[in-house]
Amino acid sequence: MAFSILAIGAILLCVALYTALVDPDHKMSGALWGGSMAALATALGTVPVFLSLSFSQRASDSMLGFGAGVMLAASSFSLIIPALAAAKAQGAGEWGAGGIVACGVLLGAMGLLLIDRVMPHEHFVKGIEGVHAKKLKRVWLFVLAISLHNLPEGLAIGVGFTGPDALAAQALAIGISIQDVPEGMVVALALRGIGYGRGLSAGMAVLSGMVEPLAAVIGVAVIGISAYLLPWGLAAAAGAMLFVISHEIIPESHRQGHEAAATIGLILGFVLMMLLDTALG
Secondary structure (H helix, E strand, O other): OHHHHHHHHHHHHHHHHHHHHOOOOOHHHHHHHHHHHHHHHHHHOOHHHHOOOOOOHHHHHHHHHHHHHHHHHHHHHHHHHHHHHHHHHOOOOHHHHHHHHHHHHHHHHHHHHHHHHHOOEEEOOOEEEOOOHHHOOHHHHHHHHHHHHHHHHHHHHHHHHHOOOHHHHHHHHHHHHHHHHHHHHHHHHHHHHOOOOHHHHHHHHHHHHOHHHHHHHHHHHHHHOOHHHHHHHHHHHHHHHHHHHHHHHHHHHHOOOOHHHHHHHHHHHHHHHHHHHHHHO
């Protein structure tokens, strides 16, 4: 884990140099900062593994629900609403803006559905999914599953920093980072609970978080092709996050019979992200 934190620190140093020399509008550097902060938050969540701490299944499901709530509010307040505003600013009417955002949400969700069907991965409870899944080691299947969670988060951070509201983008990055701490902890503890060593459990959780700065960079690069892609990108990121919430996080958090605890966590996460967005945005 220490090596991973040092690696993220090196990335942040490179971002600082990039900001000073190459990126005067700070879009790419902002996305890198936000994605790296989320990756670091995931790494910090693995600390309990090294301290030999353990949490009940109810607590773990509550933390998963909290993450779902943060992502749900981020999809609404930090992505869909700004996407509608961006579409209208480009000249679309009420119906036109709604149509653009609706199509973008569907594209994002369908993209994640395609990845989910093609990429082999393993859920903590549902087990192995995807083609040729049995040929991969179980630990890598866990990493792929969590990477599917983190991919839309990183894309959302990157797309957010391409928009006109830097404070809203920062609120989005902060909210995602907050929910990445318990997510990293849940992943590491789950791997530890099925017999993997402390170092491997923490390392795999950290590795899954490194998807976020990479996805953030991709988000900025895609929107940089044309400003007209901004509402589409925001909406697609929202659709991808909504897919992960419904297909991955909520079923996992409810499967052990702790629906009430997970739902309370979801509401708290939603409220926190809403407050962050409205206060900073």
